[in-house]
Amino acid sequence: MNPLEAQITKSAVLLEALPYMQSFRGCTFLIKVGGSAMEDPVQVDSFLRDVVFLEAVGINPVIVHGGGKAISKAMTESGLQAKFINGMRVTDDETIKIVEETLARVINPEIVNKINAFGGKAVGIPGTEVFLGEKMKGDLGWVGEVNDCKLGLIQAAVAGEFVPVVSPVARELASGKTLNVNADLAACGLAKRLKATKLIFLSDVRGVMRDPKDDNTLIPSLDEASIAKLKAEGIISGGMIPKVDSSLDSLRGGVGKVHLIDGRLPHALILEIFTDGGIGTEIHL
Ligand SMILES: Nc1ncnc2c1ncn2[C@@H]1O[C@H](COP(=O)(O)OP(=O)(O)O)[C@@H](O)[C@H]1O
Numbered sequence: 001m002n003p004l005e006a007q008i009t010k011s012a013v014l015l016e017a018l019p020y021m022q023s024f025r026g027c028t029f030l031i032k033v034g035g036s037a038m039e040d041p042v043q044v045d046s047f048l049r050d051v052v053f054l055e056a057v058g059i060n061p062v063i064v065h066g067g068g069k070a071i072s073k074a075m076t077e078s079g080l081q082a083k084f085i086n087g088m089r090v091t092d093d094e095t096i097k098i099v100e101e102t103l104a105r106v107i108n109p110e111i112v113n114k115i116n117a118f119g120g121k122a123v124g125i126p127g128t129e130v131f132l133g134e135k136m137k138g139d140l141g142w143v144g145e146v147n148d149c150k151l152g153l154i155q156a157a158v159a160g161e162f163v164p165v166v167s168p169v170a171r172e173l174a175s176g177k178t179l180n181v182n183a184d185l186a187a188c189g190l191a192k193r194l195k196a197t198k199l200i201f202l203s204d205v206r207g208v209m210r211d212p213k214d215d216n217t218l219i220p221s222l223d224e225a226s227i228a229k230l231k232a233e234g235i236i237s238g239g240m241i242p243k244v245d246s247s248l249d250s251l252r253g254g255v256g257k258v259h260l261i262d263g264r265l266p267h268a269l270i271l272e273i274f275t276d277g278g279i280g281t282e283i284h285l
């Protein structure tokens, strides 16, 4: 193949993407990026370049981020031990301060600054300005679930072509205090409220797997009944539980499609959205 022929074959990539660009223009995509997919700065850069690309072709990306790993690290540095019950961090008075500080001072600005550096426009929005919640049942301390979302700041950002970057904390309706919210649940709450076309979870696994240590065991498509079975068998466990539960909840709440993809794969987001062969696991009702 001569250099000109090689150039021409590159156009096939854009042509494959064209129908997706045409149908997704003006649509809202809720992207949840987990702390697990944010450990490696190279992976974060790749993901955020994809977000800038989405914005540039007329999609409205809205990001809800996690930060579980960074929070646990900060707790250890303060001499506290992280404890989880059913995937929820037990959050006492000291812990909620660390959660707020890590999300607001470390994770959220990193995402916002990088999107801006890559030529996009992003605005950080504390979850307390978006999520209204109440305490979850059980002895979890300052842990909340989302009852409602205030969309004002999100809508203003999107209208100004800024990517809203939202942290997973809520304002407790009864007291006005800050609650720590699992980021998958926060993403689901906002995706439903925005009636997002897609909700995409980026994590550190290929998707839902029969064996999370074996990449060849990816399950490309899952419905409610299969999820219930895999949970009962203990194959879906730990951090994957809130993801599949939130996926089903968001589909019931009017979200168009839900995908779980691997944030470690370079440009996972672009591959999932703009190519004919999807990656990861798609969840159905
Ligand atoms: N069946 C499964 N398939 C894939 N991952 C699973 C499964 N069951 C449990 N997991 C665990 O879920 C983790 C992802 O959840 P989590 O660590 O909370 O990520 P995030 O920070 O992205 O929210 C994976 O790293 C894996 O250890």
Ligand SMILES: CC(=O)N[C@@H](CCC(=O)OP(=O)(O)O)C(=O)O
Residues within 6 Å of the ligand: 033, 034, 035, 036, 065, 066, 067, 068, 069, 071, 087, 088, 089, 099, 143, 144, 168, 180, 181, 182, 183, 184, 239
């Ligand atoms: C209540 C609860 O567990 N909150 C989570 C919020 C961050 C989060 O969910 O981060 P990932 O998406 O990286 O797991 C926590 O404290 O870890």
